[in-house]
Amino acid sequence: MNNEQLFVKLALDNWHAQIKRADTLFDTLTDEQLQQATAPGRSRGIYLLGHLTAVHDILLPLLRFEEQRYPELREAFVVQPDNAAAEFPSISELKAAWKTVNEKLAAHFERLTPAEWLERHNSVSPEDFEKEPHRNRLNVLHSRTNHLAHHYGQLVYLK
């Protein structure tokens, strides 16, 4: 493994560690626990499960891999904050979508070379990317790993 491959491996190991930790938590929490708010007046577990699923689903086109699988989640779980009156998919449906999206991402991640990790993401034009080469796929991976850690820190309050 050369140094560039090692840099990528470190970032990916970090992502996979966060995913695994979240998987374990989602497997451990009951549906009743996931229906609870993480703190008084704050998002419920089910909302954060849907939110993380939708945000990871959006990575599929953002990283220029493929189309979103669950575009219908975006409105309720990204655009809107949690709302007890909203009609959500069931927890088992959301858990299945969570697994599917992360498996798809993992398969794409495995295939990228270090140079491809440094290619632009889909929210930056080729012209702007010339001037701002840090706006690449790996940058997005870092920021979404933190995003997951952020909400994981809230989800553990359901235990």
Next chain:
Amino acid sequence: MNNEQLFVKLALDNWHAQIKRADTLFDTLTDEQLQQATAPGRSRGIYLLGHLTAVHDILLPLLRFEEQRYPELREAFVVQPDNAAAEFPSISELKAAWKTVNEKLAAHFERLTPAEWLERHNSVSPEDFEKEPHRNRLNVLHSRTNHLAHHYGQLVYLK
């Protein structure tokens, strides 16, 4: 900037973004808010401020930079969970230590070359590091960036 420098820059940008976000939050919260629990029965803001400070302070020797500046924080903020009966330093003292430790880390980070980021951290022996080259400084940076994001996700509940 070559690719190896870019890989390091991405990881460091991510760290600094989390630090900046936390700084802003700590500056925004009043002392009264920081004395509150982040959720019922969970850690108080002051505890998480001390915890993050102590964990970042421990990075100084863990990354083989220098000795800890505030070793006295470790017992109350890392070994022990939050405890209303514990004697904590004042919030202003903790905030000053938080800034000092992060400034020291930033200065060391700036000086490291990509190759030095891939050198071992202090919890792995040179012999084990031969077999496990991912146990390096950059790996620790990734994991502590997530650690910060995790607790930031809890601290925002004080707002």
